[in-house]
Amino acid sequence: MVGEARMVLVTGATGGIGTAVCHQLAGSGYPLVLAARNEAKLKTLSDELTGDGHVWLQLDMTNDQSIRQFGEELAARRITLDGVVLMPPQAHSTNDPMPGADAWRALFQNCFIGPLEVLKAAIDRMNPDPVNGRRAKIVIISGISSAQVLGRYATSNVLRCAWIGEAKTLAFALGARGIHVNTLSLGGTLSPWYREGIEKRADAVGITFEQRLAEETANIPLGKYGEPAEVAVAVEGLLSRFSDHMTGLNIMHDGGFTRSY
Numbered sequence: 001m002v003g004e005a006r007m008v009l010v011t012g013a014t015g016g017i018g019t020a021v022c023h024q025l026a027g028s029g030y031p032l033v034l035a036a037r038n039e040a041k042l043k044t045l046s047d048e049l050t051g052d053g054h055v056w057l058q059l060d061m062t063n064d065q066s067i068r069q070f071g072e073e074l075a076a077r078r079i080t081l082d083g084v085v086l087m088p089p090q091a092h093s094t095n096d097p098m099p100g101a102d103a104w105r106a107l108f109q110n111c112f113i114g115p116l117e118v119l120k121a122a123i124d125r126m127n128p129d130p131v132n133g134r135r136a137k138i139v140i141i142s143g144i145s146s147a148q149v150l151g152r153y154a155t156s157n158v159l160r161c162a163w164i165g166e167a168k169t170l171a172f173a174l175g176a177r178g179i180h181v182n183t184l185s186l187g188g189t190l191s192p193w194y195r196e197g198i199e200k201r202a203d204a205v206g207i208t209f210e211q212r213l214a215e216e217t218a219n220i221p222l223g224k225y226g227e228p229a230e231v232a233v234a235v236e237g238l239l240s241r242f243s244d245h246m247t248g249l250n251i252m253h254d255g256g257f258t259r260s261y
């Protein structure tokens, strides 16, 4: 991968997708800053990763004080970041297109404002040098409701689009500094909670997991949901020289499901 160690922050590091991303990046020699709420899981993951120089920091993206402390800790440890993989907490699925004001405030705080504060703290720790080929890469993990309305995801439809607008705006603002901002929008991806959802839907109608999976993926051109390991490879690509002339993009990782150009 890299001559010089290039440190990458991964939020949501302990989740189904985050864990796969961390193993992929650590295996390629990136030292990582792992962030999530559960300290025991962070420590276990850190111990399991190959390579040296990994650190873990507790972070609750819904809590202002936790976000502040996280930023202070990055600075106190003199961490310089060459990459960020940001996974904003997922909005709950809902069919309600008009939730109440308090529900919206909480959703924007937890899924947009808080994670954006984390991103700002991370950008403060970036020191790219594009003239000498050192570029910093931000990958925001989103979902395919960033590009189309999905029926069961009324609030995600809005929040994902807010992130697309923010990512594009940041790409314009930060490009001259050599900081790239791209979004990877995931379709269904078989992390443990997503598998459990398929299992429940299968049980509800008395069919097997495999039968339900086949039904749900029949309208996807590649005929499958994504695997966390596949997301991890795509993330590594976006952090690498592959994206040296790419910024402000929203890339679908959905097996071809999205029909718009």
Ligand SMILES: NC(=O)c1ccc[n+]([C@@H]2O[C@H](COP(=O)([O-])OP(=O)(O)OC[C@H]3O[C@@H](n4cnc5c(N)ncnc54)[C@H](OP(=O)(O)O)[C@@H]3O)[C@@H](O)[C@H]2O)c1
Residues within 6 Å of the ligand: 011, 012, 013, 014, 015, 016, 017, 018, 035, 036, 037, 038, 039, 041, 059, 060, 061, 062, 086, 087, 088, 089, 090, 091, 141, 142, 143, 144, 185, 186, 187, 188, 189, 190, 191, 192, 193, 194
């Ligand atoms: N799986 C899919 O089908 C799919 C589809 C589209 C988009 N995505 C996106 O992919 C990302 C990861 O999904 P996943 O399937 O890996 O989910 P997951 O297994 O539930 O993992 C979520 C991760 O985020 C952390 N997290 C949750 N709330 C947090 C908070 N308030 N502050 C800080 N960290 C928090 C969790 O750790 P703690 O609980 O310890 O904090 C965990 O590490 C999410 O952004 C999701 O929106 C997933």
